[in-house]
Amino acid sequence: MELLGNGSFLIEQLMNAIMLGCIYTLVAVGFSLFFGVLDVVVFCSGDIAVFGTFSLMGAYMIFETAGLTAMLPTPVWMMLLMGVAAILCAALGVFTYLSSIRPFEKSSSLMPLLSTIALGVVIRETIGLFFPLGRNPQRFPRLIPSGSFGGHALLSYRNVTIICVTFLVLLAVFFFLRKSKMGNAMQAMAQNKRLAAIAGINIRSVAITTFVLGGLLLSVAGFLIGAYYGTVRFDNGSLYGIKGFSAAVVGGLSNVYGAIIGGMLLAFIEVFVSILPGGAAYASAVAFIAVVIFMVAKPEGILGEKTVEKV
Amino acid sequence: MSKEKTAEKRNSGVPLLTAAMIWLAVFFTLYLNYNLSLPFLAVIVIAILTLEKKGVIESAYTACIKGRKIFLLAMLVGAILLPLALSARPYALHIGVLVCIYAILALGLNFQMGSADMVNFAPAAFFGIGAYTTGILTMNLGISPWFGVIIAAVVTCILGGLVGAPTLRTKGYYLSLVTMALQLIFSLVIVNIKAVGGPNGMAGLPGFAIGSFSLHQAHDFFGIRLPYQANYLYLALLLLAVLLFVAYRVNLSSKGLALNNIGQDEVVARCLGININKEKLFAFCIGGAFCGIAGAFYGHYMSFVGPDDYDFSKSLMIICMVILGGMDNPLGVTVGAFLLIGANEKLRDFADYQMLIYGLILMTALWLRPQGLIPKRVRNYELLFHKKVVLGPNKEKKEAVLPASEE
Numbered sequence: 188m189e190l191l192g193n194g195s196f197l198i199e200q201l202m203n204a205i206m207l208g209c210i211y212t213l214v215a216v217g218f219s220l221f222f223g224v225l226d227v228v229v230f231c232s233g234d235i236a237v238f239g240t241f242s243l244m245g246a247y248m249i250f251e252t253a254g255l256t257a258m259l260p261t262p263v264w265m266m267l268l269m270g271v272a273a274i275l276c277a278a279l280g281v282f283t284y285l286s287s288i289r290p291f292e293k294s295s296s297l298m299p300l301l302s303t304i305a306l307g308v309v310i311r312e313t314i315g316l317f318f319p320l321g322r323n324p325q326r327f328p329r330l331i332p333s334g335s336f337g338g339h340a341l342l343s344y345r346n347v348t349i350i351c352v353t354f355l356v357l358l359a360v361f362f363f364l365r366k367s368k369m370g371n372a373m374q375a376m377a378q379n380k381r382l383a384a385i386a387g388i389n390i391r392s393v394a395i396t397t398f399v400l401g402g403l404l405l406s407v408a409g410f411l412i413g414a415y416y417g418t419v420r421f422d423n424g425s426l427y428g429i430k431g432f433s434a435a436v437v438g439g440l441s442n443v444y445g446a447i448i449g450g451m452l453l454a455f456i457e458v459f460v461s462i463l464p465g466g467a468a469y470a471s472a473v474a475f476i477a478v479v480i481f482m483v484a485k486p487e488g489i490l491g492e493k494t495v496e497k498v
Numbered sequence: 499m500s501k502e503k504t505a506e507k508r509n510s511g512v513p514l515l516t517a518a519m520i521w522l523a524v525f526f527t528l529y530l531n532y533n534l535s536l537p538f539l540a541v542i543v544i545a546i547l548t549l550e551k552k553g554v555i556e557s558a559y560t561a562c563i564k565g566r567k568i569f570l571l572a573m574l575v576g577a578i579l580l581p582l583a584l585s586a587r588p589y590a591l592h593i594g595v596l597v598c599i600y601a602i603l604a605l606g607l608n609f610q611m612g613s614a615d616m617v618n619f620a621p622a623a624f625f626g627i628g629a630y631t632t633g634i635l636t637m638n639l640g641i642s643p644w645f646g647v648i649i650a651a652v653v654t655c656i657l658g659g660l661v662g663a664p665t666l667r668t669k670g671y672y673l674s675l676v677t678m679a680l681q682l683i684f685s686l687v688i689v690n691i692k693a694v695g696g697p698n699g700m701a702g703l704p705g706f707a708i709g710s711f712s713l714h715q716a717h718d719f720f721g722i723r724l725p726y727q728a729n730y731l732y733l734a735l736l737l738l739a740v741l742l743f744v745a746y747r748v749n750l751s752s753k754g755l756a757l758n759n760i761g762q763d764e765v766v767a768r769c770l771g772i773n774i775n776k777e778k779l780f781a782f783c784i785g786g787a788f789c790g791i792a793g794a795f796y797g798h799y800m801s802f803v804g805p806d807d808y809d810f811s812k813s814l815m816i817i818c819m820v821i822l823g824g825m826d827n828p829l830g831v832t833v834g835a836f837l838l839i840g841a842n843e844k845l846r847d848f849a850d851y852q853m854l855i856y857g858l859i860l861m862t863a864l865w866l867r868p869q870g871l872i873p874k875r876v877r878n879y880e881l882l883f884h885k886k887v888v889l890g891p892n893k894e895k896k897e898a899v900l901p902a903s904e905e
Contacts, residue, residue, distance in 0.1 A: 228671050290865055297617050300674060301821065302864045304814065308857030316850060425810070429678055436675055472686040475679040482676050483664040 233428025239409025280402025628793025658786020699804025
């Protein structure tokens with residue numbers, strides 16, 4: 188237990204890395220879900236996640252002024268809060284599909300990338316303009332009580348919640364993909380779209396379900412971002428988007444398991460560079476340099492399959 | 499021969515009219531206040547769209563190529579008159595200079611994104627590297643700004659090659675990610691380097707000077723007092739004209755064709771014997787050099803180099819220009835830069851909405867017109883170089899042969 192003591196710097200940083208990795212992983216899983224099923228890079232994923240954080244904050248503000256937080260028991264309004272954020276994120280996911288993916292189904296594969304980047308800018312700026320004082324950094328409400336299991340700083344409620352939530356959500360996603368009929372349809376579509384259509388799968392509804400699922404996943408990521416950092420800025424989304432995309436690519440873009448490895452790897456690099464003397468300012472830069480080197484050395488990712496272009 | 503001459507005379511009207519229209523549009527956009535110029539910009543866009551649909555732009559294009567001596571002369575006269583006409587409004591002149599700089603950047607990106615379909619998300623990084631290079635050289639070593647621009651172009655050209663070389667293995671999304679990462683690395687690192695001022699940047703870059711004629715001072719010109727921005731506008735227009743010419747020649751050369759081929763299908767290009775790596779590197783090098791020149795010019799013009807001018811959002815802006823204007827069409831790209839910078843500077847009063855409007859413009863442009871306002875043209879070599887095309891239509895062949903037989 189000495190190792191888990193409050194003073195152990197290294198273990199503390201390890202914990203930080205795991206939690207940062209959880210956030211990156213969730214965003215990256217969103218990316219690989221979209222890419223796997225529809226072959227598109229949805230670049231506004233990070234912005235959808237930050238939108239989730241802001242909708243949680245907005246809903247909390249409304250709940251508090253309406254007196255719901257005092258009236259209802261804590262678990263109930265917490266669930267309501269999460270529900271509101273999840274519904275909003277899922278709706279935004281569907282909007283993303285309808286506005287920037289579907290119109291470009293037949294055009295070059297770079298069009299959805301550009302249109303989702305544009306949509307990301309729109310989401311970001313909309314938050315900044317219409318959230319009360321949205322351009323300032325926002326304090327995330329203390330949804331998770333402070334304190335810790337057994338008095339260890341490492342096992343604070345926040346840390347344990349973040350890890351457990353990530354684990355449960357990932358488990359749910361995998362069960363959904365493996366066991367449910369819709370999940371199987373998604374996998375079929377990922378393998379071969381035309382064959383899936385011939386086999387009687389409704390491609391439109393599968394695509395929309397994918398974006399609903401992705402939106403839910405990203406709303407959880409938004410919750411984690413708020414809970415981990417405590418303060419959020421409206422334009423953080425692009426950074427999470429690029430980090431999540433990097434993590435997904437490092438892991439192998441169409442592989443959901445790879446996203447977990449990629450997310451953790453990126454977070455570990457970042458945290459361990461930041462604890463080096465004078466490294467804090469360069470943490471993100473080093474992480475991106477690592478991504479570039481990795482991309483050049485192994486473009487298909489850790490778990491990705493190498494594709495050979497045939498005529 | 500005499501028949502041809504009269505025909506040429508008759509054709510000289512269209513090029514003159516086109517040049518006049520172009521310069522009038524430019525003048526009014528820059529001259530008017532934002533409440534008038536924004537609707538004016540919208541009118542320009544709608545006019546371009548309708549004229550394009552009716553084929554007027556295509557025939558004006560052809561007429562301008564046929565009567566290109568007159569057209570270029572008219573353009574030259576317009577370029578000389580524009581700064582004089584705007585001399586009472588230094589801010590309008592400033593916007594003009596910015597338009598030229600961003601048009602050069604967009605031309606640089608067009609080599610990669612327009613011609614070869616490789617979306618490079620780091621043009622602003624090259625822009626910044628050009629500015630910082632000349633900043634360091636002129637401030638610390640006392641080199642003339644002219645040499646600073648040349649060295650910046652060489653440095654960014656080499657860097658373009660260095661960035662391009664490892665990315666040859668990647669394409670599509672992966673290339674986008676790598677270039678995005680490079681752009682972010684540039685922004686993150688430059689803020690932390692104390693030697694170049696970190697977040698504060700470097701101030702006090704020397705301005706250009708020809709002998710004792712400093713471009714950074716107001717001068718009298720035939721009795722008209724020209725603010726210093728006018729000098730820079732002349733220089734920027736000259737630079738833009740030269741680089742536009744280079745871009746056109748590259749676009750028409752075998753390099754341009756090879757890049758188009760790579761953009762459409764790499765496997766086919768390889769089968770046709772195109773050295774893909776060489777052509778891609780070429781696109782990165784020349785694009786980098788263009789961005790470097792623009793950056794060095796911008797640095798000396800503003801006499802300030804700071805990290806905020808070269809971040810990811812600027813890259814997005816340049817990408818926006820290429821898409822909005824028209825991929826793989828140097829002229830279209832220039833129009834895109836003009837429209838977006840014009841709108842951007844006139845929207846200064848609504849700075850909070852600027853990025854939102856950018857996002858909306860990009861989305862609408864992608865929805866309604868993914869090929870851009872002035873899409874790429876079929877290269878008309880016969881008209882451009884007066885060379886007999888072997889497989890041309892019969893009618894044109896006869897026309898090309900007839901005058902020779904008459905003599």
